[in-house]
Amino acid sequence: MNDFNNLTRRELLKMSGLSIAGITFLASCGAQAGVTASPNIASAGTVPPTTALGEVVISDTVLLRTAASLEYNAIDTYTKVLDGGLLTGDFASLKDAVKRFRDDHNGHADAINALVVSHGGKAHTCANTRVNNLYVDPALKLITADGNADAARDVVTLAHALENLATQTYQGIVALLAEPSLRGSAMRVGQDEARHAVVLAQVLNPGYMAIGPSTDEVTGKAKVASVPSTFGSLSSIQISLGAPNSEGAKTSLSLETPSLNGLVYDEISC
Amino acid sequence: MTNKSASAAPPAPPKMPTSADKQLLDFALSAELSVHDLYVNAINSGMLSADEKIMMEMFSDHHKSYAQSLNGLLGKAASNTRNEALYSTYAGQLTSAQATNRVLQSVENTMVATHTDILSSLEGLDGATLVASIITVEARHAAVFGTLPSSSLSNALNSAASSLAPNAAPAAVTTETTVAP
Numbered sequence: 001m002n003d004f005n006n007l008t009r010r011e012l013l014k015m016s017g018l019s020i021a022g023i024t025f026l027a028s029c030g031a032q033a034g035v036t037a038s039p040n041i042a043s044a045g046t047v048p049p050t051t052a053l054g055e056v057v058i059s060d061t062v063l064l065r066t067a068a069s070l071e072y073n074a075i076d077t078y079t080k081v082l083d084g085g086l087l088t089g090d091f092a093s094l095k096d097a098v099k100r101f102r103d104d105h106n107g108h109a110d111a112i113n114a115l116v117v118s119h120g121g122k123a124h125t126c127a128n129t130r131v132n133n134l135y136v137d138p139a140l141k142l143i144t145a146d147g148n149a150d151a152a153r154d155v156v157t158l159a160h161a162l163e164n165l166a167t168q169t170y171q172g173i174v175a176l177l178a179e180p181s182l183r184g185s186a187m188r189v190g191q192d193e194a195r196h197a198v199v200l201a202q203v204l205n206p207g208y209m210a211i212g213p214s215t216d217e218v219t220g221k222a223k224v225a226s227v228p229s230t231f232g233s234l235s236s237i238q239i240s241l242g243a244p245n246s247e248g249a250k251t252s253l254s255l256e257t258p259s260l261n262g263l264v265y266d267e268i269s270c
Numbered sequence: 271m272t273n274k275s276a277s278a279a280p281p282a283p284p285k286m287p288t289s290a291d292k293q294l295l296d297f298a299l300s301a302e303l304s305v306h307d308l309y310v311n312a313i314n315s316g317m318l319s320a321d322e323k324i325m326m327e328m329f330s331d332h333h334k335s336y337a338q339s340l341n342g343l344l345g346k347a348a349s350n351t352r353n354e355a356l357y358s359t360y361a362g363q364l365t366s367a368q369a370t371n372r373v374l375q376s377v378e379n380t381m382v383a384t385h386t387d388i389l390s391s392l393e394g395l396d397g398a399t400l401v402a403s404i405i406t407v408e409a410r411h412a413a414v415f416g417t418l419p420s421s422s423l424s425n426a427l428n429s430a431a432s433s434l435a436p437n438a439a440p441a442a443v444t445t446e447t448t449v450a451p
Contacts, residue, residue, distance in 0.1 A: 097423055104427070167406055174402040175395055178283060184390025187402050191382050191409035195427050198413035202421065208321035211414055212328050226414050227328070230335050232406035 056265050060182055061121030063173045064112050065264040067186065069128035070166050071109035076127050077136055077162060078102040081155050086143070091152040094203065098159070101196050108189045115185055126270035130262040135255050136162070142242030142251055154241045156203055160224065161239045161255050163197040166190070169257045171232045194232070201226040287394040292347040294388045295397050297436060299340040301384060303352035305377055306333040308360055312374065317367045325418075326374070329411050336404050343396060356380075356434065375415035379431035381408045387433035 056062075078098050081087060087094050113123035127136075136158075143154040170190025174183045202210065205224040214223045222228075222238075234257065240250035287295055309330035313323055341348045363373045385405045392398045416426025 100423060100427070171402045171406055174389070175399045180283075180392055180398070181390045183392070183398050183402065184386050187386050187389055187405045190402075191386070191405050192427070194406045194409040195413040195416075198410050199417060199421075199423065199426050202414075202417040208325050208418060211325050211418075226417070227332075227407060227410045230332050230407065231339075231400075232403040 056263075058176065058260075058263060059121075059266070060177050060179055061116050061119050062263055062265050063176055064116045064119075064182070064186075065121060065124040065266075065268075066128065066258050066262070067166075067169055067173060067189070068109050068112040068116065068124045069126065069264045070131060070162075070169050070258070071105045071112065072125065072127040073131050073136055074105045074162050074166060075102055075109065076132075077140075077158065078105070080140065081159070084144070086151060086155045088152045091156060091203070094156065097199060101159070101163075104192060104196070108192065111185075111189060115182065119179075119182075121266065122269070124264050124268070124270065128258060128262060128264065130258065131165075135165075135253060139239075139241055139253060145242060147243040149243070153204070156200055157224075157239050157241060160197055160200040160204060161237050161253075163193050163200060164237050165255050165257060166193040167197060167232065168234050168237075172234050172257050198226045283398075284394045285396055287343065287392070287397045291392050291394045291397050292344055294391055294435065295340055295344055295401075296347060296349050297353070298385060298388055298401065299337055299344065299348055300351055300353040301356055301381060301434065302333050302337040302340065303350070304354075304357040305381060306330055306337060307352055307357055308364070308374065308377060309333065311361060312364050312370045315364060315370070317364075317370065319367065322367065322371070322419075325414070329374075329378075332407060332411070339400055339404075343400060353434075371415055371419075375412050375425075376431065378408050378412035378415065379429040380434060382412060382429065383431045383433040384435045387435040391435075 078101060082095065082098060082102075087098065109125070113125065117123055139154075139158045139161075142148070143151050143158065148154065167190050170186045170193065173186055177183045177186065201224050205226075210223065211226045213225045213228050215221065216223050221240075237255040238252060239255070240252050242251045244250050309326050312318065313326050313330060318326065341350060360373050360377055364370045382405055385401050385408065389398055389401045389405070392401065412429065413426040416422055416424075
């Protein structure tokens with residue numbers, strides 16, 4: 001370990017001078033050096049065009065419409081699970097619970113959309129496209145792929161992740177909602193999603209020892225916990241789904257609450 | 271989550287608790303101290319199984335953490351005394367392991383309702399985000415009591431608890447019916 005306490009003021013100044021020189025050199029190597037691009041310099045591949053996000057305002061109604069859209073992600077997923085007969089074997093007994101969860105999400109969506117309308121917005125009655133594209137659709141594809149012997153368990157894993165995602169979304173928008181009463185309304189629904197998550201967590205990892213956080217001794221990964229932290233977390237949600245690869249590992253997905261490009265702005269309609 | 275766009279956005283809410291916020295947050299702090307003490311009573315009762323005891327020690331620690339966090343936010347405005355009315359209402363009901371589970375689930379549901387009510391009135395974002403992060407976990411506590419030792423879906427999900435919060439504005443009216451508190 002370095003003994004920085006023994007450095008003199010002169011040595012420190014010398015070190016900082018060298019650091020500045022290094023940073024200047026590295027900066028001059030990059031595009032910011034003012035060198036214009038030349039067609040004579042070969043480059044591999046093409047840079048896809050990007051679409052900048054237009055001028056938008058993240059109002060309370062936009063945040064609530066986004067929350068409503070996640071309710072429809074859950075509703076649609078549970079409908080696919082029930083209609084597709086994906087709960088089999090030991091998990092078949094969960095059908096009633098899944099129906100209850102879907103009913104709850106329908107109630108949540110109606111409640112949130114009623115708030116949207118009462119605050120001058122337009123109700124949003126369909127799923128969040130970005131959440132579907134990034135998480136739900138790839139997850140269902142992995143679950144229903146040939147060779148997945150754990151499809152029913154994976155369905156519960158996905159449902160648990162979606163309930164946690166909804167919980168985090170409601171908790172997260174509390175910091176962004178301008179009207180205090182709407183924060184309470186958001187958490188009135190958010191706490192219900194947390195209860196769903198607990199029921200599913202106890203299916204995936206039952207018993208008293210599964211309430212708090214724990215680690216799988218074989219894989220070193222965190223086990224599913226009913227109460228994973230002291231305070232509600234807003235960190236990304238990691239899940240592993242699908243048929244294992246040749247090394248026995250499932251495909252990992254990381255779910256995050258909607259960001260700027262996942263919000264349901266006023267211009268977006270179903 | 272994300273940051274708000276600067277264009278045409280409404281004025282940002284205050285970060286720190288207002289005077290009115292402090293009164294509500296102090297009430298929340300006193301309630302958390304009471305719940306912590308109720309769990310300590312249960313843990314020391316000798317009526318719980320080893321598994322139940324471990325669970326309640328965890329939940330007790332959580333409530334202590336909530337009280338400490340609220341205390342940190344309030345600073346000198348924190349009274350740091352438990353809510354005697356809340357404590358005495360439930361302390362005498364911890365008469366058996368089964369009763370303890372039932373009563374503490376009711377307490378957790380009451381805390382969820384109380385904090386949600388308080389949240390609906392808080393202006394300052396620091397207090398609001400802290401209370402929101404407490405609500406989700408206390409709802410989880412309540413749901414755990416509905417799944418263990420025996421699982422009951424309706425017991426885990428339903429709550430008829432009322433808020434204890436003084437002078438807190440109710441959350442904006444919704445037509446939602448499945449979320450009880």
